[in-house]
Amino acid sequence: MTEPVVIATWPFGKIAVETAYPLLNQGTSALDAALAGAKAVEDDPRVDSVGFGGIANSIGTVSLDACVMDGRTLACGAVAGLENIRHPADVARKVMEKTPHVLLVGEGARWFALQSGFPLASLHTPESVAAWARRQPKEAIPTVPRGGPDNHDTVTVLALDQKGHLGGVCTTSGLAFKLPGRVGDSPLIGHGLYVDDTAGAAGATGVGEEIIRIAGSFYIVEQMRAGKSPQEACELAVKRVNATAVRRGVHPASVAFLALSPDGRFGAACTIPAKFQFALGRAGKIEMLTAKSIGPEAP
Numbered sequence: 001m002t003e004p005v006v007i008a009t010w011p012f013g014k015i016a017v018e019t020a021y022p023l024l025n026q027g028t029s030a031l032d033a034a035l036a037g038a039k040a041v042e043d044d045p046r047v048d049s050v051g052f053g054g055i056a057n058s059i060g061t062v063s064l065d066a067c068v069m070d071g072r073t074l075a076c077g078a079v080a081g082l083e084n085i086r087h088p089a090d091v092a093r094k095v096m097e098k099t100p101h102v103l104l105v106g107e108g109a110r111w112f113a114l115q116s117g118f119p120l121a122s123l124h125t126p127e128s129v130a131a132w133a134r135r136q137p138k139e140a141i142p143t144v145p146r147g148g149p150d151n152h153d154t155v156t157v158l159a160l161d162q163k164g165h166l167g168g169v170c171t172t173s174g175l176a177f178k179l180p181g182r183v184g185d186s187p188l189i190g191h192g193l194y195v196d197d198t199a200g201a202a203g204a205t206g207v208g209e210e211i212i213r214i215a216g217s218f219y220i221v222e223q224m225r226a227g228k229s230p231q232e233a234c235e236l237a238v239k240r241v242n243a244t245a246v247r248r249g250v251h252p253a254s255v256a257f258l259a260l261s262p263d264g265r266f267g268a269a270c271t272i273p274a275k276f277q278f279a280l281g282r283a284g285k286i287e288m289l290t291a292k293s294i295g296p297e298a299p
């Protein structure tokens, strides 16, 4: 029997780990446990960047992105730009299980959710509406993504179950005040999440544009396949984000990565602005850890 492990992004990842870790210890599969953990965060209105209570886009709509991936089979599913549905990660799982597709977007994703029995719901809370009104941007089309530390975050949950299988879930309301129709890394397999039992699992959080640019999660898993430890692989991905920013003449954005190997080793690294904390459930305890921050190398 494999010793279960679960890791999840940010301090609110603790909510996910507190839900997923006991399930893993009872024999629940990695994907089911990760999904239960992610759902607990989606349901928590205090988390203003995931699910219910997420800060809205530039026109005041909460638009959700999520994906799931099963490391046994590479089965995966995703939704992007999903509105008025409280559990986007669950819908992503239904996309995986019930359709021949991987990604459904916008109105089609909502139609599919309704057909699958998900109820329509308002995702606003009085607090999220007030926060949106207080910080609403002046310009209709901002020229730089609003990647400030208070304007985004994602819960990405990576789990290893007792049978030695990996599963992962990534769910977010994306960047606050994003343009309508903007999709980040989180619902994109290989960017916000990638999971393969034969190499490892990786997930991302932070400014999605920078994660997409380097295909972050797939890059990390392929580094593990080539023999790097999860920690080395995450650090290489952050270095690539930094190098890309240098080439583009900008400061590296807030970006962080997590990784988990099939034998239960984990890694985490972030760019300096991310100051990334994550939650870990392993060996009978749940703890909060801080990732290594890596700055751009001097030219």
Ligand code: ASP
Residues within 6 Å of the ligand: 152, 153, 154, 172, 173, 174, 175, 183, 184, 185, 186, 204, 205, 206, 207, 208, 209
């Ligand atoms: N990656 C998410 C996005 O770009 C936001 C975050 O994780 O901070 O939509």
